[in-house]
Amino acid sequence: MARIFVTGSSTGLGLLAGKALLADGHDVIFHARSPSRADDLRRDAGRDVKIVTGDVSTISGALDIADQVNGIGAPDAVIHNAGLGADTRLSLTVDGIPDLFGVNVLAPYILTAKMPAPSRMVYLSSDMHFVSPELDDMLWRRRSWSGYAAYSESKFYVTALAFAVARLRPDAHSNAVDPGWVPTRMGGRQAPDDLEQGATTQATLASGGDARLAKLTGQFLYHMGVREPERETRDIEIQKRLIDLCQDLSGIGL
Numbered sequence: 001m002a003r004i005f006v007t008g009s010s011t012g013l014g015l016l017a018g019k020a021l022l023a024d025g026h027d028v029i030f031h032a033r034s035p036s037r038a039d040d041l042r043r044d045a046g047r048d049v050k051i052v053t054g055d056v057s058t059i060s061g062a063l064d065i066a067d068q069v070n071g072i073g074a075p076d077a078v079i080h081n082a083g084l085g086a087d088t089r090l091s092l093t094v095d096g097i098p099d100l101f102g103v104n105v106l107a108p109y110i111l112t113a114k115m116p117a118p119s120r121m122v123y124l125s126s127d128m129h130f131v132s133p134e135l136d137d138m139l140w141r142r143r144s145w146s147g148y149a150a151y152s153e154s155k156f157y158v159t160a161l162a163f164a165v166a167r168l169r170p171d172a173h174s175n176a177v178d179p180g181w182v183p184t185r186m187g188g189r190q191a192p193d194d195l196e197q198g199a200t201t202q203a204t205l206a207s208g209g210d211a212r213l214a215k216l217t218g219q220f221l222y223h224m225g226v227r228e229p230e231r232e233t234r235d236i237e238i239q240k241r242l243i244d245l246c247q248d249l250s251g252i253g254l
Contacts, residue, residue, distance in 0.1 A: 008082025166218035
């Protein structure tokens with residue numbers, strides 16, 4: 001049995017992954033953004049489930065969530081599932097960071113840095129990560145905002161982060177997963193992919209329950225299979241620039 005923390009797990013893919021892991025006998029720590037969502041989660045997953053609450057879009061919120069999880073017990077695995085979608089206006093957090101970057105990139109960085117190294121880390125990517133990002137303007141200070149472009153870049157960055165963690169923590173298993181275009185609140189009802197299948201790969205990677213996937217690290221997966229990611233996500237200099245920015249913003253070294 002493993003202790004597995006799943007961010008953004010009050011609804012959608014995170015909830016499905018968490019419930020599947022719970023059904024397999026794992027000790028799952030769920031995450032809800034607010035107490036009301038935590039109450040909804042208890043009604044869905046069970047009154048006795050472990051839940052941490054907090055807003056991952058802010059630096060203080062992500063730090064507090066990490067402290068809550070560490071207070072329960074260092075996780076063996078983390079699924080960085082929380083995310084914002086592409087159809088969004090520019091909105092800055094209290095830290096002055098676009099919330100799309102804060103949730104999709106900086107929060108996984110902070111949680112990775114602040115938790116004693118789990119043996120398994122899963123970062124939620126997307127097939128929209130195949131872009132060449134504007135590395136000199138990662139926070140959209142100069143460009144006109146495009147939610148779709150910012151989303152694609154954020155998924156490029158979180159994929160690069162997964163590969164950087166695999167490189168920097170060779171004893172751990174760190175991978176990125178494209179869950180597909182699934183009918184969640186983010187994906188919309190018209191999404192063509194299967195919702196349950198969209199949660200299977202990250203749950204399997206986190207548990208290490210499939211011998212084919214258990215030893216993988218530094219890989220990009222879709223529906224239980226390995227695929228080639230955007231080539232530049234493996235560029236060490238790009239990874240370093242991303243990590244340097246995240247460290248400057250959060251004050252926390254990886």
